[in-house]
Amino acid sequence: MTQEIDLEGMIRQRIRASRLARGWSLESLAAKCAISPSTLSRIETGNRRIALDQLVPITKALGMSLDELVESSDEPDVVIRPEPEHTPGLTTWILSRETLRGATVAKMRITAERPAQPEHRKVHPGRDWFAVLSGTARLQLGDRTLLVRAGEAAEFSTMVPHVIGAHGGPVEIISILDHDGERAHLHDPQG
Template sequence: MADPAAAVTRAVAHGVRAARTTRGWSLDALASRSGVSKGMLVLIEQDRTNPSIGTLCRLADALGTTLARLVETSETPPARVVRAGCGVCLWRSEHSPGRGVLLVGSEPPSSLEMWDWTMHEGDSYEGDAHVAGTKETVSVLRGSLEIQVADEPVVLHAGDSAVFAADRAHAYRHTGQGELRFVLAVAQSQSALLTPALDGSG
């Protein structure tokens, strides 16, 4: 049976390499634009590592594409359907069954990612700042979630929702007992996504 994680790393390797070469960028140029080291880029493009969400977001931002596009494991049909259980798991807790699954994402100009997150007691996720104009919307289905943006913590309970600017460091933390589950949408502006791709220098 095929390994889903291996399929994702292969897709990332192909997606990053294809996007970089299409723009005529060297590895050094992409490293400079993304803040990801050249050594790490080599490992990613050679399918020899499983990069973190933060690394993938920096690469997507630098390349002017979406995270969903970088992890796409097959050609996109006219009507794209992701069946139950077929999302891409991009975050796993180190000490619980907690995980963050990218369910589906759209392409520019209206870039949107839909995530399904599950956390357990003690779980947390520290998110890097996205490109300017990025918004995150979260809705809690079960449990209690603390969101921290710019040193301002906000606690959400089941049924609560919130939206915030994600172009700064932010964090998600399990603050209650039992299982926490929430859905997350990440929306990026067209201008923020297109600007890096229009500059073909490097």
């Protein structure tokens, strides 16, 4: 019985929060779902039990599904506490639990000890993107060497041989890598 009350309370909160997020008054939402404003008010405040025949028009008016409205809020911890992985000259923290739309987010700290020889340059399908958080990154992209400073970002085709190194001291970057980029940059022991 407690679970039912908690679920009902969560549904009430989600209806109210969704309505307010859209900037709608009680009257506005009530008109959109053919329920009186007083009934909608009692639903939101808990002074009336919620009936399925009322939820369907409410969710439709709010542009949500019933599943979204009643989905459990018992999510795992939303805070990600990444463990650093170390290779010579590179420390990596994975900032996403799983791939986000086919991409992995990682923070990297690169020092001068990271190998930057031509044989370590990667080529793989896709595009890489990174932003510099602190320091200056040295991006070797084909025959070009580009300096990317704190507050700047780089995006490039990964079919061009490339390697990211530190310039003038350690550099910290955040990177979004597609599947091929993740495999090439995070799982290749050659760094």
